[in-house]
Amino acid sequence: MATRLDLDGNPIKPMTICMIGAGGFIGSHLCEKLMAETPHTVLAVDVYNDKIKHLLEPPPPEQHGGRHPWDGRIQFHRLNIKNDSRLEGLIKMSDLTINLAAICTPADYNTRPLDTIYSNFIDALPVVKYCSENGKRLIHFSTCEVYGKTIGSFLPKDNPLRQDPNFYVLKEDASPCIFGPIEKQRWSYACAKQLIERLIYAEGAENGLEFTIVRPFNWIGPRMDFIPGIDGPSEGVPRVLACFSNNLLRGEPLKLVDGGQSQRTFVYIKDAIEAVLLMIENPNRANGQIFNVGNPNNEVTVRQLAEMMTEVYAKVSGEPPLVQPTIDISSKEFYGEGYDDSDKRIPDMTIINKQLGWNPKTPLWDLLESTLTYQHRTYAEAIKRAIAKPVAS
Numbered sequence: 360m361a362t363r364l365d366l367d368g369n370p371i372k373p374m375t376i377c378m379i380g381a382g383g384f385i386g387s388h389l390c391e392k393l394m395a396e397t398p399h400t401v402l403a404v405d406v407y408n409d410k411i412k413h414l415l416e417p418p419p420p421e422q423h424g425g426r427h428p429w430d431g432r433i434q435f436h437r438l439n440i441k442n443d444s445r446l447e448g449l450i451k452m453s454d455l456t457i458n459l460a461a462i463c464t465p466a467d468y469n470t471r472p473l474d475t476i477y478s479n480f481i482d483a484l485p486v487v488k489y490c491s492e493n494g495k496r497l498i499h500f501s502t503c504e505v506y507g508k509t510i511g512s513f514l515p516k517d518n519p520l521r522q523d524p525n526f527y528v529l530k531e532d533a534s535p536c537i538f539g540p541i542e543k544q545r546w547s548y549a550c551a552k553q554l555i556e557r558l559i560y561a562e563g564a565e566n567g568l569e570f571t572i573v574r575p576f577n578w579i580g581p582r583m584d585f586i587p588g589i590d591g592p593s594e595g596v597p598r599v600l601a602c603f604s605n606n607l608l609r610g611e612p613l614k615l616v617d618g619g620q621s622q623r624t625f626v627y628i629k630d631a632i633e634a635v636l637l638m639i640e641n642p643n644r645a646n647g648q649i650f651n652v653g654n655p656n657n658e659v660t661v662r663q664l665a666e667m668m669t670e671v672y673a674k675v676s677g678e679p680p681l682v683q684p685t686i687d688i689s690s691k692e693f694y695g696e697g698y699d700d701s702d703k704r705i706p707d708m709t710i711i712n713k714q715l716g717w718n719p720k721t722p723l724w725d726l727l728e729s730t731l732t733y734q735h736r737t738y739a740e741a742i743k744r745a746i747a748k749p750v751a752s
């Protein structure tokens with residue numbers, strides 16, 4: 360492998376990365392990228408490893424003589440960071456820690472608020488402390504949800520200022536964090552993430568912790584979450600990409616929560632991973648920064664997303680779209696008491712552009728086409744078998 364250069368033209372030394380939550384959606388793509396394109400070593404920490412098995416297990420003997428080109432550069436450590444004393448040792452052995460571990464599905468925020476707060480705040484505390492005490496760099500995954508609602512959402516519906524970007528674009532160093540009342544437990548996640556961000560920032564200011572905070576804006580792609588009843592609980596409610604994929608695979612209408620009026624910007628996981636790799640390999644440009652990572656050009660309402668996914672799925676599966684592709688459902692019925700929503704999420708890209716020169720590339724249609732091709736190839740047969748199976752009496 361040729362020596363890699365950072366953005367300032369300096370050679371990048373191979374490093375050891377302790378990646379906590381490496382078995383999840385983002386972790387699996389980041390591990391793939393690090394194995395395929397860099398010389399770095401990953402200590403992959405998680406309670407599950409299904410999504411990175413293809414990197415851990417040897418390939419068949421006819422492929423590369425039964426060895427991956429990255430053999431010996433990835434190790435899986437099955438541990439729960441809540442209660443495992445091995446964590447500090449792994450952080451000490453590494454040059455950099457990346458913390459992805461979290462409960463991060465909205466269906467949990469109002470129904471399991473304690474688990475959500477513990478997972479996103481309390482369980483992250485030892486990670487921050489070990490990094491700070493041992494002088495190790497930390498890249499911590501927060502969320503765009505720390506911004507909460509836009510300022511514009513509080514203006515009257517017909518107020519022209521709602522169209523003014525000053526009232527909705529979300530900027531790391533200027534926008535306020537606006538959450539709903541405590542009884543709207545949806546905000547338990549955003550609030551826990553905000554407090555861990557503030558703690559990390561304070562560790563940087565008072566104790567010199569070298570940190571980078573990432574705020575992902577709806578990263579989507581293959582291996583996101585699970586398909587209920589196939590590789591996850593039948594009653595489970597994943598994030599919107601997996602909910603809509605599940606509906607499409609089963610030939611059911613897509614459920615639009617409260618009419619699907621909320622707006623989101625979706626970025627392709629592979630574009631977003633490029634940004635994370637730039638942060639990993641350019642500490643001088645990334646340390647002390649909070650980065651929005653999203654695609655402001657891919658904005659849709661949830662209803663538009665449902666319509667586009669229906670069209671794309673018909674194309675990639677060869678199956679005709681449903682006559683009634685969507686149905687409306689109240690948030691109370693879908694998520695239960697205490698749900699609330701972010702109205703609109705447009706990331707300001709100034710800081711990541713200036714520091715890392717990163718820009719997202721993939722348009723929404725293209726990323727949905729590759730993702731739904733994967734969903735169809737991975738799940739369509741299993742769904743057919745599950746539907747055909749008689750229900751046990």
Ligand code: NAD
Nearest residue numbers: 380382383384385405439440460461463500502575577578
């Ligand atoms: P994910 O649920 O797929 O991955 C999280 C991983 O952490 C899982 O594999 C889980 O098993 C692991 N984990 C959780 N608790 C753990 C514990 N106590 N010990 C060990 N492992 C544990 O989620 P993701 O989409 O990959 O998200 C990763 C991070 O990015 C999270 O912090 C999330 O809040 C943040 N984020 C993601 C998005 C997105 O668009 N995907 C958006 C906003 C924020």
Ligand code: UDP
Nearest residue numbers: 465597598599600602614615616621661700
């Ligand atoms: N949503 C929906 N139908 C579903 C799942 C989600 O209408 O089957 C909506 C949800 O209410 C929210 C948006 O889709 O407005 C995005 O939800 P997601 O779970 O992906 O996470 P969020 O972006 O809110 O963090």
